[in-house]
Amino acid sequence: MSAISLRTESLCVGYRDRSVLENLTIGLPAGQSTAILGPNGCGKSTLLSALARLLAPSHGRVFLGDADIHKTKTRLLSRQLAILPQFPIAPEGILVGELVKRGRTPWRGLFSPWSATDTEICQKALIAVGMEGFAERPLSELSGGQRQRAWLALVLAQDTPLLLLDEPTSFLDLPHQIEVLRLLQNRNKNAGTTVVSVLHDLNLAGRFNDHIVLLGPDGLVTKGPPETVITPSNLKKAFDLDARVISDPVTNRPMVVPL
Ligand SMILES: Nc1ncnc2c1ncn2[C@@H]1O[C@H](COP(=O)(O)OP(=O)(O)O)[C@@H](O)[C@H]1O
Numbered sequence: 001m002s003a004i005s006l007r008t009e010s011l012c013v014g015y016r017d018r019s020v021l022e023n024l025t026i027g028l029p030a031g032q033s034t035a036i037l038g039p040n041g042c043g044k045s046t047l048l049s050a051l052a053r054l055l056a057p058s059h060g061r062v063f064l065g066d067a068d069i070h071k072t073k074t075r076l077l078s079r080q081l082a083i084l085p086q087f088p089i090a091p092e093g094i095l096v097g098e099l100v101k102r103g104r105t106p107w108r109g110l111f112s113p114w115s116a117t118d119t120e121i122c123q124k125a126l127i128a129v130g131m132e133g134f135a136e137r138p139l140s141e142l143s144g145g146q147r148q149r150a151w152l153a154l155v156l157a158q159d160t161p162l163l164l165l166d167e168p169t170s171f172l173d174l175p176h177q178i179e180v181l182r183l184l185q186n187r188n189k190n191a192g193t194t195v196v197s198v199l200h201d202l203n204l205a206g207r208f209n210d211h212i213v214l215l216g217p218d219g220l221v222t223k224g225p226p227e228t229v230i231t232p233s234n235l236k237k238a239f240d241l242d243a244r245v246i247s248d249p250v251t252n253r254p255m256v257v258p259l
């Protein structure tokens with residue numbers, strides 16, 4: 001599986017008469033992990049939806065590799081890109097195992113039988129998120145954190161070279177947040193998967209990602225490696241936050257200390 005990049009070119013996107021992002025040109029580098037950061041309501045989920053072709057831009061384009069995603073066939077797109085929305089919706093009564101199996105849909109023909117490979121990939125996805133004993137449990141009976149990991153297993157089972165994840169750690173306690181971020185980091189480093197995550201924890205974002213896209217109330221503040229993006233002046237612009245940034249004594253990555 002070769003690494004794949006996403007980029008936007010002069011992207012304008014929003015809802016009916018409300019424009020959310022204007023003239024946004026960013027690249028999400030192939031084979032790297034990118035965090036999208038910014039305050040509530042600045043357009044992170046909107047951006048992710050546009051990147052996954054769930055929202056059409058009013059202007060500008062999104063490229064997956066060299067191809068305009070609006071000219072890419074749906075089946076090909078779903079074999080290359082998986083998205084975990086911020087608020088995914090499941091059919092009532094669905095079991096965790098059934099949910100994860102849905103990740104295999106893009107890889108199966110209309111009449112092709114379920115294969116041993118499909119089973120193996122789904123099992124591996126459940127193991128990866130620490131949910132191997134949960135296949136027979138209804139999704140609706142799980143805790144928020146368990147549910148979130150079940151959804152994560154679904155996108156892992158889709159087995160794409162590109163993952164877009166909207167707040168994949170939002171319901172998780174700190175050890176589980178780190179577990180999920182490590183899991184994504186391992187996918188990125190071992191399989192070359194391009195990982196793009198919307199995150200809120202600035203320190204974890206800086207620690208687990210190669211590249212940061214920082215949005216503010218008026219669009220892009222800056223983008224680049226954590227050390228150049230997570231600075232007091234950029235945090236002020238994006239979040240109106242007064243903070244000092246020191247070097248994390250364990251990882252040497254930027255660590256934000258709000259004032
Ligand atoms: N479906 C929608 N219809 C209309 N406006 C929306 C919709 N979804 C989000 N918005 C608005 O778009 C802006 C950006 O939202 P969103 O991308 O969800 O922000 P974030 O993910 O950064 O918190 C907000 O002002 C929000 O109210």
Ligand SMILES: [Mg+2]
Nearest residue numbers: 044045046086
């Ligand atoms: Mg959001």
